Amino acid sequence: MAELYPVSEEWARRARVDSAGYDRLYGRSIADPGSFWLEQAKRLDWIKRPEIAGDWSFDEEDFHIRWFGDGKLNVAANCIDRHLTKRGNETAIIWEPDEPSEEARRYTYRELHAEVCRFANVLKAQGVAKGDRVTIYLPMIPEAAFALLACARIGAVHSVVFGGFSPEALSGRITDCDSKVVITADEGRRGGKRVPLKANVDAAAAHAPAMETVIVVKATGGDVTMQAGRDVWYHEAAAQVPAECPPEPMGAEDPLFILYTSGSTGKPKGVLHTSGGYLLWASLTHELVFDYRPGQVYWCAADIGWVTGHSYIVYGPLANGATTVMFEGVPTWPDASRIWQVVDRHQVEILYTAPTALRALMREGDQYVTATSRTSLKLLGTVGEPINPEAWRWYHDVVGGGRCPIVDTWWQTETGGHLITPLPGATALKPGSATLPFPGVDPQIVDAEGQVLHGAAEGNLVIARSWPGQMRSVWGDHERFFQTYFTTYRGKYFTGDGCRRDEDGYYWITGRVDDVINVSGHRMGTAEVESALVLHPKVAEAAVVGMPHDVKGQGIYAYVTLNAGVEPSDDLRNALRDWVRREIGPIATPDALQFAPGLPKTRSGKIMRRILRKIAEGDVSNLGDISTLADPGVVQHLVDTREGRG
Numbered sequence: 241m242a243e244l245y246p247v248s249e250e251w252a253r254r255a256r257v258d259s260a261g262y263d264r265l266y267g268r269s270i271a272d273p274g275s276f277w278l279e280q281a282k283r284l285d286w287i288k289r290p291e292i293a294g295d296w297s298f299d300e301e302d303f304h305i306r307w308f309g310d311g312k313l314n315v316a317a318n319c320i321d322r323h324l325t326k327r328g329n330e331t332a333i334i335w336e337p338d339e340p341s342e343e344a345r346r347y348t349y350r351e352l353h354a355e356v357c358r359f360a361n362v363l364k365a366q367g368v369a370k371g372d373r374v375t376i377y378l379p380m381i382p383e384a385a386f387a388l389l390a391c392a393r394i395g396a397v398h399s400v401v402f403g404g405f406s407p408e409a410l411s412g413r414i415t416d417c418d419s420k421v422v423i424t425a426d427e428g429r430r431g432g433k434r435v436p437l438k439a440n441v442d443a444a445a446a447h448a449p450a451m452e453t454v455i456v457v458k459a460t461g462g463d464v465t466m467q468a469g470r471d472v473w474y475h476e477a478a479a480q481v482p483a484e485c486p487p488e489p490m491g492a493e494d495p496l497f498i499l500y501t502s503g504s505t506g507k508p509k510g511v512l513h514t515s516g517g518y519l520l521w522a523s524l525t526h527e528l529v530f531d532y533r534p535g536q537v538y539w540c541a542a543d544i545g546w547v548t549g550h551s552y553i554v555y556g557p558l559a560n561g562a563t564t565v566m567f568e569g570v571p572t573w574p575d576a577s578r579i580w581q582v583v584d585r586h587q588v589e590i591l592y593t594a595p596t597a598l599r600a601l602m603r604e605g606d607q608y609v610t611a612t613s614r615t616s617l618k619l620l621g622t623v624g625e626p627i628n629p630e631a632w633r634w635y636h637d638v639v640g641g642g643r644c645p646i647v648d649t650w651w652q653t654e655t656g657g658h659l660i661t662p663l664p665g666a667t668a669l670k671p672g673s674a675t676l677p678f679p680g681v682d683p684q685i686v687d688a689e690g691q692v693l694h695g696a697a698e699g700n701l702v703i704a705r706s707w708p709g710q711m712r713s714v715w716g717d718h719e720r721f722f723q724t725y726f727t728t729y730r731g732k733y734f735t736g737d738g739c740r741r742d743e744d745g746y747y748w749i750t751g752r753v754d755d756v757i758n759v760s761g762h763r764m765g766t767a768e769v770e771s772a773l774v775l776h777p778k779v780a781e782a783a784v785v786g787m788p789h790d791v792k793g794q795g796i797y798a799y800v801t802l803n804a805g806v807e808p809s810d811d812l813r814n815a816l817r818d819w820v821r822r823e824i825g826p827i828a829t830p831d832a833l834q835f836a837p838g839l840p841k842t843r844s845g846k847i848m849r850r851i852l853r854k855i856a857e858g859d860v861s862n863l864g865d866i867s868t869l870a871d872p873g874v875v876q877h878l879v880d881t882r883e884g885r886g
């Protein structure tokens with residue numbers, strides 16, 4: 241029996257949705273989705289209110305996904321303008337700088353309006369028009385939020401590239417979506433270190449011929465080279481334009497943003513989200529899952545470079561008129577108390593973070609937590625990977641003092657927002673379970689043949705019907721969208737996750753079942769790391785698998801076959817790890833790298849990843865049937881020379 245944490249009386253009383261309320265909402269959303277979603281759509285401010293809700297088919301013959309297709313709105317106006325009369329002087333964004341001795345900055349909704357209008361006018365002055373793609377490569381500074389909303393205001397499609405990605409990764413993303421304008425900063429700051437963002441853009445330029453203009457925000461004042469005719473200082477351009485810019489009327493299905501994410505094959509794909517359905521999903525989930533109340537300070541400690549930052553730092557909270565905290569730094573700098581100090585400083589009531597951060601802090605010891613007050617906290621959330629019950633209990637007991645429910649939210653870049661999650665006033669919690677589907681979400685567990693399993697069961701997780709926040713396409717490759725998500729199980733969206741449903745109908749995500757590794761809550765495709773490795777002149781072949789990692793959840797384990805005549809060495813191992821770090825970014829750095837004279841392959845030449853995973857896990861007692869291998873001897877050699885965990 242798993243532990244059960246029932247909803248407290250106080251929460252059942254005060255929350256927007258209690259247990260009976262959840263049953264009602266969920267029941268209606270499934271029985272009558274059309275009227276349910278048209279009703280929910282009223283939470284947005286429409287230029288033209290939609291009369292059609294979902295219009296979709298996951299079948300090959302008639303494949304399409306549309307929500308509120310006849311509606312018109314502007315996302316930025318929903319996040320800013322409509323709050324001005326009632327909440328213009330309330331705080332929209334609290335920005336907490338990397339350096340704790342610096343003052344935090346606050347922007348009211350009125351100030352946010354002026355900043356976003358100005359940014360939008362700068363983009364227009366640089367020739368950006370509705371439908372154009374703009375790449376945003378910024379640190380966690382307020383301008384990052386302004387830039388997203390400025391694009392939304394004029395109908396440009398933003399593509400945010402995480403500041404930790406390399407010039408190589410950046411140029412690939414700029415080129416894929418053909419973005420002529422890139423927004424960056426001189427440098428970023430994280431944990432007391434500087435990140436040379438502008439220099440990275442300069443380096444990316446050689447492989448990004450589409451890029452014509454670089455708008456540079458002065459963030460640190462660090463040295464940069466400005467290229468005449470291409471580079472523009474943001475503060476200079478902003479001084480030339482007015483702080484008023486009318487929002488562009490957009491169709492609900494007009495693209496809002498592209499966000500690149502790793503899959504099991506090929507290059508990262510540009511996940512495309514559109515305007516109406518996405519914003520509705522971000523805003524509704526933010527309100528119900530976090531039980532957000534006007535006036536509360538809410539903090540999602542993610543980076544804007546990931547979907548969590550898009551939906552739960554910017555779009556969801558601002559659409560709800562919330563006060564959202566943006567944090568430039570990292571949880572462990574200057575020491576492991578930082579998050580809790582920020583909570584106290586800004587009286588944060590709702591905190592949303594990742595299991596990997598909790599595990600990193602947990603092992604530093606409770607004293608970093610208990611030295612702070614945290615009495616403002618009411619609700620805690622996690623996202624990104626399954627949370628181990630030990631970290632869950634620590635979060636609940638030590639961080640939350642046993643007072644705060646934990647919402648473990650399962651979702652993906654593709655889903656736009658939460659799909660399986662507790663509602664704090666409605667759902668009894670089980671540590672490690674994302675619990676129950678959000679209204680409108682129809683999860684199923686299927687076996688390898690696609691048979692739907694009922695009751696308590698374990699298999700692969702699919703979603704049987706569309707929801708408004710669903711991605712609409714892979715940028716530039718609609719066929720790949722269909723092939724990737726809708727062909728494994730016909731007529732259903734395949735999540736790529738394994739999942740167990742228990743006797744109470746609770747869902748337990750067991751992790752990816754495809755060749756995707758979840759490193760610190762971020763997705764890394766094994767194929768991507770392999771391609772980076774084989775680009776090295778000394779490497780003949782590479783195979784990459786995930787391995788258990790105490791803090792990151794999963795680490796990256798690489799098997800590398802060197803070219804004939806090249807000798808393995810520790811120096812070469814370090815050089816190869818550095819190489820991957822430079823090709824993709826620090827998050828892709830292999831935690832372990834084993835030189836392998838041969839890889840286990842079938843007679844038809846297919847690498848047996850199952851065996852490589854077992855060796856990486858250190859689980860070599862039961863490698864299964866290896867008799868079908870072309871050369872079973874390579875397995876013993878790999879076992880004997882296995883890398884200690886990095």
Ligand code: WT7
Nearest residue numbers: 623624625626648649650651652653749752763
């Ligand atoms: C994958 C999606 C969703 C924003 C951050 C990651 C894993 C995510 C949970 C959770 C268990 C989780 C899944 C999913 N995942 N949240 N609460 N419990 N697993 O977004 O990079 O698109 O990754 O993260 O494996 O498929 P992403």
